[in-house]
Amino acid sequence: MPETPGRKEVKIAKPAMNKNDEIAAENHRRIEACGMFAVNLISSPGSGKTTLLEALAKILQKDLAVIEGDVQTRRDAERVEKAGSIACQIETGGSCHLDAQRVSKALDEIKLESLSCKLLIIENVGNLVCPSSYNLGEHMKAALISLPEGDDKVLKYPSIFRRIKVLLITKIDLQPQMEFDPERAIKECESLNQGFDTFKLSAKTGEGVEEFCKYLLAKQSMLTA
Numbered sequence: 001m002p003e004t005p006g007r008k009e010v011k012i013a014k015p016a017m018n019k020n021d022e023i024a025a026e027n028h029r030r031i032e033a034c035g036m037f038a039v040n041l042i043s044s045p046g047s048g049k050t051t052l053l054e055a056l057a058k059i060l061q062k063d064l065a066v067i068e069g070d071v072q073t074r075r076d077a078e079r080v081e082k083a084g085s086i087a088c089q090i091e092t093g094g095s096c097h098l099d100a101q102r103v104s105k106a107l108d109e110i111k112l113e114s115l116s117c118k119l120l121i122i123e124n125v126g127n128l129v130c131p132s133s134y135n136l137g138e139h140m141k142a143a144l145i146s147l148p149e150g151d152d153k154v155l156k157y158p159s160i161f162r163r164i165k166v167l168l169i170t171k172i173d174l175q176p177q178m179e180f181d182p183e184r185a186i187k188e189c190e191s192l193n194q195g196f197d198t199f200k201l202s203a204k205t206g207e208g209v210e211e212f213c214k215y216l217l218a219k220q221s222m223l224t225a
């Protein structure tokens with residue numbers, strides 16, 4: 001293009017997200033080639049992500065592989081391994097979310113292509129905001145809200161609730177002690193998102209866990225049908 005005097009051509013850099021999405025697409029391709037269904041599990045710290053994964057690991061054993069994301073420590077991966085599943089820890093060293101590049105390295109570390117798991121669950125760093133913008137290569141995002149957090153969180157942190165395919169209302173065993181109206185959280189989520197399923201569960205009593213497990217396995221079998 002001829003240059004107009006006084007005007008400078010400005011090259012616009014590719015947005016950072018494009019690179020992430022490219023790597024996420026490659027992660028997705030690798031996961032699908034192994035016949036696994038992948039979930040990106042997102043919530044505030046302490047909502048019960050790892051406790052749910054321990055409960056799923058007890059049922060699924062080596063049919064489940066988990067990638068754990070935390071700022072620091074290998075604690076969550078150790079918990080999942082102890083419960084019987086394959087686990088790999090990502091320590092972000094400060095970052096408040098996982099990205100596709102880190103997950104790609106973790107897929108290498110667990111030797112994805114040599115596994116014969118049905119499900120891959122990625123526990124994101126405990127944070128309700130930042131993880132929502134980064135695709136990791138998953139088939140679906142699932143968000144947890146636990147009863148002690150309060151039933152008003154969906155509209156306060158809408159970005160993740162717009163993107164989820166599953167809403168998990170956790171620590172349901174605490175219902176008698178908590179002023180938490182599950183229907184309020186579900187209704188507010190419906191105002192943002194018309195395509196999600198809901199499970200109310202307790203990883204402590206086991207309520208709803210088997211049902212959620214069957215749901216995930218049904219999603220996996222649809223991949224290979």
Ligand SMILES: Nc1nc2c(ncn2[C@@H]2O[C@H](COP(=O)(O)OP(=O)(O)OP(=O)(O)O)[C@@H](O)[C@H]2O)c(=O)[nH]1
Nearest residue numbers: 044045046047048049050051126171172202203204
């Ligand atoms: N009553 C009750 N407590 C639960 C349940 N699930 C988890 N907890 C408790 O909640 C606390 C936090 O659980 P974690 O599973 O470590 O939470 P997390 O979401 O993995 O936390 P981060 O990895 O730090 O983000 C622990 O003390 C658990 O025992 C549940 O279903 N009922």
Ligand SMILES: [Mg+2]
Nearest residue numbers: 049050076123
């Ligand atoms: Mg955890």
